[in-house]
Amino acid sequence: MFTYDMSKAGSESLYHYLYQCIRKDILSKRLESDSRLPSKRSLAQNLGVSVVTVENAYAQLLAEGYIYSLPKKGFYIAQIQAPAQTARTAAPAKRPLKSAHRHAPNDEPESLDPKYIADFASNAADLESFPFSTWAKITREILCERQADLLRVSPSEGIFELRRAIAHMLLEFRNIRVEPSQIVIGAGTDILYGLLLQLLGFDKCYAVEDPGYSKISKLYSQYNVDFCYIPVSAKSFVDELEKSAADVVHLSPSHHFPTGKVMPIAERYRLLSWATASPNRYIIEDDYDSEFRMSGSPIPALQNIDVLDKVIYLNTFSKTMTSTIRLSYMVLPKPLAKKFHEELSFYSCTVSNLDQYAMARFMEGGFYETHINRTRNLYRAKRDALLKAIQKSKLSKLATIYEEDAGLHFILGVDTDLSDAEFCKKAEAKGVRIRALSEYYFEAEPSLHKFIVNYSSVEKDSMPRAVQVLSSIVG
């Protein structure tokens, strides 16, 4: 390792060649996550290049999120998810707690309120992390260069360039192999659910997870469509599903919101088998925050093991970019894609051409990958700061952190006599907004004294104060 033949750099700049070599080794997992890189001086000596060359290569890797630095310790390999199939689990040295981290699913309309010390109820993206300058530059370029295309009506399913970029990304990051013609772009997952209802039928019964995201059942109930709740905490989700009248099941098997559960592989196969029992049965897989898995074995998408065209894969750019650019997509099995083109393509695409072309270029230019890597590191640093603040406070003795293997939130179990509502009310009165897990239950027996900690929008500096507030309520 680190024995690159620098004479092969050719016409390329040395630093860029070195950056590429190390990047390749990180992506192929030849370099292990959280292992330390050689010091700049020693690597420069070994390779026979100047220290500045190594410095520049490291700076580039750092900027793009492939490596991270620890003060006075040096540079370490970041945990990179791509290609997902070979990612390794390794908790970085000195991390105080290995923990669950996940955030609320798509499109929840919540906003940051400056009056809070910390708003753990908001799943908004970090304000600082949005790549405004790149996005503005690309938007400008598109407005200059693609004027005729900007006025040409988009196909109902979205502009080809964006669907191609998404297909490419799905292959690279999730090892999902699909054709651009299977992809449908929509202005948010609400829109896609609405299209799916028309595609799968208003006469079907839709199963949703309990606890879960209330928006989905609200939507089904608005459309006067039959739906039922399936308890996530049941011994077997699929057993409960079998007992129900459901034709279509809506779930997030890789990381359930809000509990953070991961559906075991055996259950996944049983789920696919459930779907084959009737031509009406389908699985809607919402893979909403797969980009932010920071540790744990990669969970293959259901779509990945589906060979019978039963899985509809759904995802969004709300989490990775911002929910205020309205951009979600679904991947339809080929027979359903055909049906979509025959029956639903009279609808206009709901996303503006400018947003579609900008996102396509953002992805094709490699900016999306860079951005994901950077924000993953940012959120990891936030998580670590929060966990450290908890560990340092008396809260550490009164609370348990549930380490479900998830995205941008974790569950905080608290030893308290207060009701969940009282706890949240007291916290809010003291400037910390937080929501109880029990709020997300519909019919199942709720799990009490557990709270959802979304940390993505919370400033690191506010975390010790926020933890102090929570401690004062418990103690």
Added chain:
Amino acid sequence: MFTYDMSKAGSESLYHYLYQCIRKDILSKRLESDSRLPSKRSLAQNLGVSVVTVENAYAQLLAEGYIYSLPKKGFYIAQIQAPAQTARTAAPAKRPLKSAHRHAPNDEPESLDPKYIADFASNAADLESFPFSTWAKITREILCERQADLLRVSPSEGIFELRRAIAHMLLEFRNIRVEPSQIVIGAGTDILYGLLLQLLGFDKCYAVEDPGYSKISKLYSQYNVDFCYIPVSAKSFVDELEKSAADVVHLSPSHHFPTGKVMPIAERYRLLSWATASPNRYIIEDDYDSEFRMSGSPIPALQNIDVLDKVIYLNTFSKTMTSTIRLSYMVLPKPLAKKFHEELSFYSCTVSNLDQYAMARFMEGGFYETHINRTRNLYRAKRDALLKAIQKSKLSKLATIYEEDAGLHFILGVDTDLSDAEFCKKAEAKGVRIRALSEYYFEAEPSLHKFIVNYSSVEKDSMPRAVQVLSSIVG
């Protein structure tokens, strides 16, 4: 007239003061449409200012579309719609034919195809007319100045600034007085129809116009909702409506697509009276191209004469800007707006914040008004060129132009033995795409040998050749 007191210009530049004075007289109709302005020299002399001052004022008025110029003749007052209530009808001198002009309604997914000499089937906007540089500038400004707002989740009904700008415009251009809280923004009218179905009920029967825009009935049929057709050519539309089981009627009373009919005022009152007979009854008024009425008395919106909260007003920026920015809106009567906020505000707004803020600034900065004036003049010039080309060709003896009082298309009645399908096929084979009126009928007896001429996207230079093609088929 033209006797302005230039000493009142104060600190303003003289040319800008003069521009404002003339603009005011044009908008107040003190200056009549199509009347000639004094020559620059004579006005300069009368007002005691330099010719350059008058030149600059005229240039500004010309650029913004308040006046137009005829080569070697001078400057004339353009036909301006605002304020709509006092607009005058006056055919400009030397216009060969007074004619209907209207275009297909919202969101039809059609695109320009370079292989055609002329595509009269496309209702796309003129490629050259989109204000790219202003739009790009505003987009850049928003990306720089409103970063925190861009990441703050929009309310379900849309961002306040845009709803305020729309309310202001509706008052100014259509004399419709509404509160921003009654307005709901959506990524296209499809989205708004979907929301209205949820608001008014899936159990209602929806009436649509026959002939009409097939998308609307396709949508109702996708949702398995009862709907019926009401013949537009009937002696009384409302009589037919009374005979039907309809609860909700969907129509464009100010200018029906595709026939170009205008609903007489007596029928309008009867329609409102029909709606009062049951609390379930509502009128969906699609006012899709009211901005492009170029002549004829202004038709007040139904919304304007509704005092019983029965009219839902719908419009879009697809025609005035481009359908590839997905921006439509509806105005709900206050009780329905309340219901929307209570029951449907869990949905995410479907338009990106950037598009919403950009459009709000575009309107508030006066650019929208300027743009509408400019494109109205552009389309008028296109219409005139096309009518002139027809008049000059032998087609003038074999065809009738139906002068319905409408937007960006007219109806061409042709004296031919060919079937409508044969006519369109022959035209297409020779490079002219055109659609028959009869294609838009559902159950009613179609009116034959009539064709819809959308001229908005056709180049002026291609028009003589296109007319020649049509002539050769008829003759």
